[in-house]
Amino acid sequence: MKPLGLLLVICCLTSTGFCISCKSCWHMLDSQCDGSSVPCSSDQVCVASYTLISTVTSETPLYTLSCGSHSQCHFSGSMSTNHGTVRTRNSCCDTDDCIPPFPTLQPVCPMKNKLTCRACFSDTSDYCYTSDTIECTGNERKCGRMARRLSGAVTKNDALRGCATRSYCEKVGNQMSTIQGLNIDSKMFCSDGAPALHVGLLGSIVAILLTKLLF
Template structure:
């Protein structure tokens, strides 16, 4: 009977999985990052994200740690708009209360890749549209339209449109998280270019702190 109890306990632990404890925090700097600790959903890890936002030559660094999926780990990507450029990188660790290695940022290329996208930005709304166009460079082979809503310690909506890497479209540009009193809801929609230029008016949305605010 005792053996049966042990087996049932082990089965329950296997079914429910292990919940990692991670720090959650963010701020407009690189390090340190102080915040509270939370129990992550089963299967998630501790993810650090570092973002460098260059708006008109003024660079704003942003750093955060939160729970995330394993496929969020060790990813770099970028997005370029008419107002500037966003570079983002992530890293992970998978033990309780751990601090991930400091994330690396992607390299920047000025080599044009033949793609042209519409570009705009708004810090007043989660939508923007314009006839302005931007010639894409390097690995930014997607036209991206993105939107973000922040609520909690900061309340705002903002929108961006421009060239982006595939990793930014697939992973970095769509996030939904509660970090140290701040709820972040970001969505990104991408295309290969031609359809994007004809139908850009349908969903528009964001990411990352721009103008002094765009963040991950």
């Protein structure tokens, strides 16, 4: 057994919780992926995450499977800009190398909620800002900006600014993860916004995600 694997086993055996192994993979298809089995940290579970980027002309899916915390299990949220909408939902299971149920995305709500946010997108930088705006809809009651740095299997920076659900603001950003050779360093900052245009938003992000930009 490799030293890292042995260390993880020892940590599991000496902790107060228990450890399982989970598949680790990502696939840009509307289907599950099959990766290698990796040991998880104490009390982690197997998390399946499905993200769909919808634009006027196309839809781009991303499915990932990895170890994760219990708090990720019921995550569901979205973020929108003038270029389209990103929706994500997770599901979990808690036995060795189990495959969680395929996550079902929440439908898009077209009803405007009176919030207006700045909107922009960049596929070359982890920062963007323009005078463009977007009228928010449904549960997207936050103004947010995500920025992401990818390395490893893919090297790329990108950013998105627009309307976001509270769940995206609380769960998506400020994370570092590695899934099957892809390192994702993401950050996200959000504002409560206002019924008028919000202009004071600062911050940066992969989760999840804007998977259309992976290639």
